[in-house]
Amino acid sequence: GSRWQSNLKTINMDPSYQKHFAVADYVIFAVLLAASMGIGLYHALSGGRQRTTQEFLMADRSMRCLPVSLSLIASFQSAVAIIGVPAEIYTHGTQYWFIGCAYILGLLIPAHVFIPVLYRLRLSSTYQYLEMRFSKAVRICGTLTFIFQTVIYMGLCVYTPAFALNAVTGFELWGAVLATGLVCTLYTTMGGLKAVIWTDVFQTVVMFAGQLAVIVVGVQQTGGVSEVWRKVREGNRISALDLNPDPTERHTFWTLGVGGIFLMLSLYGVNQAQVQRYLSARTEKEAVRSCYMVFPSLQLALALSCVMGLVMFARYCGEDHSDKLGTSSKDGCLFSMCLPGLPGLFIACLFSAALSTISSAFNSLATVTMEDLIKPHFPTMTEARATLLSKVLAMSYGLLCLAMAYLTHLMGDSVLQVALKIFGMVGGPILGLFCLGMFFPWANSTGALAGLGAGLALAFWVGIGSIVTRSSSTRPLPPCRAVLLSDNMTTAIHAALLNVTLSRPSGLKRFYSLSYMWYSAFNCFTVILIGLIISFLTGPMKEEDVTPGTVYPLLGKLLCFLPEHLKKKLCCVTPLGHTVSKTVKFHYRMSNTSETPSDITIPAMK
Ligand SMILES: CC(C)(CO)[C@@H](O)C(=O)NCCC(=O)O
Numbered sequence: 001g002s003r004w005q006s007n008l009k010t011i012n013m014d015p016s017y018q019k020h021f022a023v024a025d026y027v028i029f030a031v032l033l034a035a036s037m038g039i040g041l042y043h044a045l046s047g048g049r050q051r052t053t054q055e056f057l058m059a060d061r062s063m064r065c066l067p068v069s070l071s072l073i074a075s076f077q078s079a080v081a082i083i084g085v086p087a088e089i090y091t092h093g094t095q096y097w098f099i100g101c102a103y104i105l106g107l108l109i110p111a112h113v114f115i116p117v118l119y120r121l122r123l124s125s126t127y128q129y130l131e132m133r134f135s136k137a138v139r140i141c142g143t144l145t146f147i148f149q150t151v152i153y154m155g156l157c158v159y160t161p162a163f164a165l166n167a168v169t170g171f172e173l174w175g176a177v178l179a180t181g182l183v184c185t186l187y188t189t190m191g192g193l194k195a196v197i198w199t200d201v202f203q204t205v206v207m208f209a210g211q212l213a214v215i216v217v218g219v220q221q222t223g224g225v226s227e228v229w230r231k232v233r234e235g236n237r238i239s240a241l242d243l244n245p246d247p248t249e250r251h252t253f254w255t256l257g258v259g260g261i262f263l264m265l266s267l268y269g270v271n272q273a274q275v276q277r278y279l280s281a282r283t284e285k286e287a288v289r290s291c292y293m294v295f296p297s298l299q300l301a302l303a304l305s306c307v308m309g310l311v312m313f314a315r316y317c318g319e320d321h322s323d324k325l326g327t328s329s330k331d332g333c334l335f336s337m338c339l340p341g342l343p344g345l346f347i348a349c350l351f352s353a354a355l356s357t358i359s360s361a362f363n364s365l366a367t368v369t370m371e372d373l374i375k376p377h378f379p380t381m382t383e384a385r386a387t388l389l390s391k392v393l394a395m396s397y398g399l400l401c402l403a404m405a406y407l408t409h410l411m412g413d414s415v416l417q418v419a420l421k422i423f424g425m426v427g428g429p430i431l432g433l434f435c436l437g438m439f440f441p442w443a444n445s446t447g448a449l450a451g452l453g454a455g456l457a458l459a460f461w462v463g464i465g466s467i468v469t470r471s472s473s474t475r476p477l478p479p480c481r482a483v484l485l486s487d488n489m490t491t492a493i494h495a496a497l498l499n500v501t502l503s504r505p506s507g508l509k510r511f512y513s514l515s516y517m518w519y520s521a522f523n524c525f526t527v528i529l530i531g532l533i534i535s536f537l538t539g540p541m542k543e544e545d546v547t548p549g550t551v552y553p554l555l556g557k558l559l560c561f562l563p564e565h566l567k568k569k570l571c572c573v574t575p576l577g578h579t580v581s582k583t584v585k586f587h588y589r590m591s592n593t594s595e596t597p598s599d600i601t602i603p604a605m606k
């Protein structure tokens with residue numbers, strides 16, 4: 001049980017907070033669900049009517065960059081971010097905003113390194129790459145790791161908005177979880193990836209509109225922008241750039257701006273949900289362009305949620321809500337739902353964010369299960385059968401996510417931190433696997449497997465260690481001046497907290513208190529390091545054995561100042577640079593030959 005949950009339970013018990021959810025709010029909410037269902041139905045009945053896996057899972061590879069880019073933002077922007085980021089700002093100040101710096105390289109690298117490699121191989125699942133580069137075993141391990149990550153994350157995503165709705169309206173928690181899960185399962189199952197992408201577009205717009213409306217009304221009620229600014233300054237919420245190099249410091253420029261790049265790479269570079277969208281674009285150029293277009297929208301999403309945290313702080317910090325919500329509520333933003341006239345819109349915003357994430361998860365899970373785990377064993381399966389099975393899979397994952405929501409219910413922590421920890425602990429090793437394959441031609445299959453195993457083991461050691469010892473150093477800022485002056489008790493508690501966290505932990509405990517913003521980078525490097533060591537011990541891959549098109553000449557590019565013969569000696573010139581310039585025939589028997597002809601000409605990687 002956590003503070004967060006008990007806080008919410010107290011709102012729930014106060015009837016004055018519930019009367020704000022009027023008929024109009026229910027109508028907004030119902031319209032959102034109905035519109036999403038409508039889009040699903042439309043795509044079930046139009047186009048190819050979802051009769052092929054090519055359409056159901058790949059949207060016929062015909063999408064344009066605008067819907068793809070909006071859908072790319074929607075995938076990892078769920079109610080977790082809508083509630084968690086403002087709560088983070090409310091409690092700890094604006095330091096988290098610096099994660100925006102990581103978006104630059106975090107999107108440029110996927111656009112110019114990962115997309116070209118993956119798009120040109122014409123994959124259906126990103127894990128096909130692992131089989132081309134390494135072996136079937138690596139592919140299956142990668143797929144299982146991804147399924148594990150997504151299923152846990154999905155539970156968190158379904159649970160969070162249902163919890164908020166329950167807090168505001170007293171709406172039955174599990175009823176809301178069930179409704180979200182069912183609506184989402186239905187439109188995903190009916191309309192396939194096209195429905196997922198087009199509902200994402202609609203839901204992203206609702207999400208932005210809801211946040212903007214809450215901010216505008218919040219500013220108005222506080223008494224204008226300057227008043228908000230004065231209050232957040234007074235409350236010490238505007239953080240300066242923190243350049244402390246200590247890796248155990250939770251949020252600094254280094255953890256957010258540098259560690260965040262690896263988080264972004266694992267989400268926007270190699271995550272199946274995103275790669276599937278790049279692959280659904282009609283050309284590689286459209287895919288790259290959509291990745292570029294994510295940048296401004298993601299900055300906007302970040303800015304909106306950070307500003308919302310500040311506005312909520314200005315609006316509520318001076319008031320004493322301790323009787324209802326506790327003074328240092330992690331979820332100051334939940335106050336916003338009590339704003340007159342807005343709870344419906346804000347709840348719609350939360351559910352939009354959640355639905356668009358869950359639907360991506362269902363569809364990507366159905367895709368990898370089909371492409372990586374089932375099709376290779378039943379190469380003769382008919383298209384109709386495969387499509388039906390994909391739909392059954394999307395549905396089953398929908399039901400599984402309800403079970404996962406219950407798991408989240410038991411966990412209870414700051415939702416944003418839970419999400420970022422999952423991304424780092426499980427997404428980091430997967431990123432490492434892809435980097436090992438793409439940038440290091442010597443890496444072999446044994447090395448990859450050992451690397452992934454070691455990466456996951458270390459990730460869980462640190463991750464679970466930090467949960468058990470509770471050693472992530474959180475040092476919430478004092479609620480606000482008014483409260484500090486009036487409440488000696490709070491002052492005393494904060495002084496005690498400061499003392500505790502200022503005394504540095506030692507030994508293993510210090511290892512466990514590694515900032516979760518470093519998890520992705522740390523786990524990625526573990527996989528690469530162990531992967532390379534084992535590869536060299538077991539006999540590194542030879543240039544001519546590496547499947548053409550699977551290696552990106554990163555080292556060759558980084559060491560471009562070296563003379564050619566030296567680079568060749570270091571094996572920095574990838575097989576691609578030489579052989580593909582003459583457009584080699586690509587001899588690789590795909591496990592699903594129906595979709596990918598075995599002779600593809602791969603353009604040279606320039
Ligand atoms: C994925 C990032 C870090 C991208 O800014 C952000 O959207 C975020 O913190 N997301 C939290 C996870 C979620 O919203 O489900």
Ligand code: NA
Binds near residue numbers: 075077078353358
């Ligand atoms: Na979303």
